[in-house]
Amino acid sequence: MQVDNYQIxxxxxxxxxxxxxxxxxxxxxxxxxxxxxxxTGDILYLELLNCGEILSRGERCxxxxxxxxxxxxxxxVSGAVIDNNSEVVVNPRKINADAYGEGWMYRIKLSNPDExxxxxxxxxxxxxxxxxxxxxxxxN
Amino acid sequence: MDLFNLGEVTWWxxxxxxxxxxxxxxxxxxxxxxxSPYVCLGLHDDLEQEIDxxxxxxxxxxxxxxxxxxxxxxLDNRQIFFQLVMxxxxxxxxxxxxxxxxxxxxxxxxxxxxxxxxxxxxxxADLAANGKKCSGNACGDIDNGVAYVGNMLLDFNxxxxxxxxxxPFHKFRDHFKRSMQNNMTTIKDWxxxxxxxxxxxxxxIKEFKTEWDDLxxxxxxxxxxxxxxxxxxxxTSEDWLQMPGRKYHDRRVKIAEGLMLMEKSFGPDCIAVAxxxxxxxxDMDIYGRRNSVTEFIGREWNEDLLAEISxxxxxxxxxxxxxx
Numbered sequence: 001m002q003v004d005n006y007q008i009x010x011x012x013x014x015x016x017x018x019x020x021x022x023x024x025x026x027x028x029x030x031x032x033x034x035x036x037x038x039x040t041g042d043i044l045y046l047e048l049l050n051c052g053e054i055l056s057r058g059e060r061c062x063x064x065x066x067x068x069x070x071x072x073x074x075x076x077v078s079g080a081v082i083d084n085n086s087e088v089v090v091n092p093r094k095i096n097a098d099a100y101g102e103g104w105m106y107r108i109k110l111s112n113p114d115e116x117x118x119x120x121x122x123x124x125x126x127x128x129x130x131x132x133x134x135x136x137x138x139x140n
Numbered sequence: 141m142d143l144f145n146l147g148e149v150t151w152w153x154x155x156x157x158x159x160x161x162x163x164x165x166x167x168x169x170x171x172x173x174x175x176s177p178y179v180c181l182g183l184h185d186d187l188e189q190e191i192d193x194x195x196x197x198x199x200x201x202x203x204x205x206x207x208x209x210x211x212x213x214x215l216d217n218r219q220i221f222f223q224l225v226m227x228x229x230x231x232x233x234x235x236x237x238x239x240x241x242x243x244x245x246x247x248x249x250x251x252x253x254x255x256x257x258x259x260x261x262x263x264x265a266d267l268a269a270n271g272k273k274c275s276g277n278a279c280g281d282i283d284n285g286v287a288y289v290g291n292m293l294l295d296f297n298x299x300x301x302x303x304x305x306x307x308p309f310h311k312f313r314d315h316f317k318r319s320m321q322n323n324m325t326t327i328k329d330w331x332x333x334x335x336x337x338x339x340x341x342x343x344x345i346k347e348f349k350t351e352w353d354d355l356x357x358x359x360x361x362x363x364x365x366x367x368x369x370x371x372x373x374x375x376t377s378e379d380w381l382q383m384p385g386r387k388y389h390d391r392r393v394k395i396a397e398g399l400m401l402m403e404k405s406f407g408p409d410c411i412a413v414a415x416x417x418x419x420x421x422x423d424m425d426i427y428g429r430r431n432s433v434t435e436f437i438g439r440e441w442n443e444d445l446l447a448e449i450s451x452x453x454x455x456x457x458x459x460x461x462x463x464x
Binding site: 047071072139 | 183184235238277385386
């Protein structure tokens, strides 16, 4: 699926902070969407939680910096970090280059799998992205 | 939106009031200047790598880490700050935060131009006059707010700025200072009479009102003051200051948008220092050898270039001297 030039794979879940979530049983892989990385711009620095750290849905779980802007990463689901992508920490531009592949951020063990129901499916996220783009055009 | 024309505030209030607005979910425009100098790290700067803490302590210059981006800056009462805080759900705020810099910086550009300084935006967030940086700016999502912060330079203390940074060897500091002097400009360079804070502040406010016509002058209330004090404790705590940040193998310092001072060591006796503009070497010195650097000027600063410097061809062997 695609909105404008932004890829939105259908096999993933999404939240409105522009993170994708790939669920595999009790685990989930998390990264930033194509739309999210494009809005963020050239990513210069990334800070992720370490393995074993616990994150709660909606809470800060890292930090990101692009040209002259910094922002927090917010957890789309709750759980314990079981792996993080050290390569993307060293070279965060991988998120810009391959948001759904080498740009993945971390893997967690879900502590509340029911939270998946609160996430958007690709079609819903696509509608949300389209709405954001419309709002952005109005600002400009 | 609330307008805080604060004039002189303490060094930490010049940072903590806008952070407090953001954390309280309030919006506002602050114009102020700090009563005394301090050093301010960007959120992701590494304290140990960036700052000569001993010099700062000896000179009575406190260190602060802000929650916005960008690098280390030296701030004092010869700089006027303008700080705009909006809630993240403000419909004026674009998803691409850097796009708002233009709106945010237009007032400062206008004021500079009124004073005869031909300032223009150098994207994403620098202001430059005749190619020289004249304003430093940063932005960050802070809690449920977004803060854009900038300054106008009445004058700048290049000496102290070059001293507060940790450098790999003393010559690097000379390069840093010279690079700043050659690539930065202040209002003092353009005017033959002093400009007062009040003059600049009211000009800025007038210009901000063209974008924000609902600015209402107000004063710092107790809630804001209390939050600012609470944040001051946090932002100057050792845990916060020592927070791990981006580390580089070789020293690099950003002078202005697209302009970096780079250091590269080739063993203990040979160090190259290069001023690199948009990836191209503009100036270079190699310490520890007497060979010419002219062949490297205008070249791209990349692995190939570094390999050539490192290769140390036979025909230059006799020219090598050890660094003193």
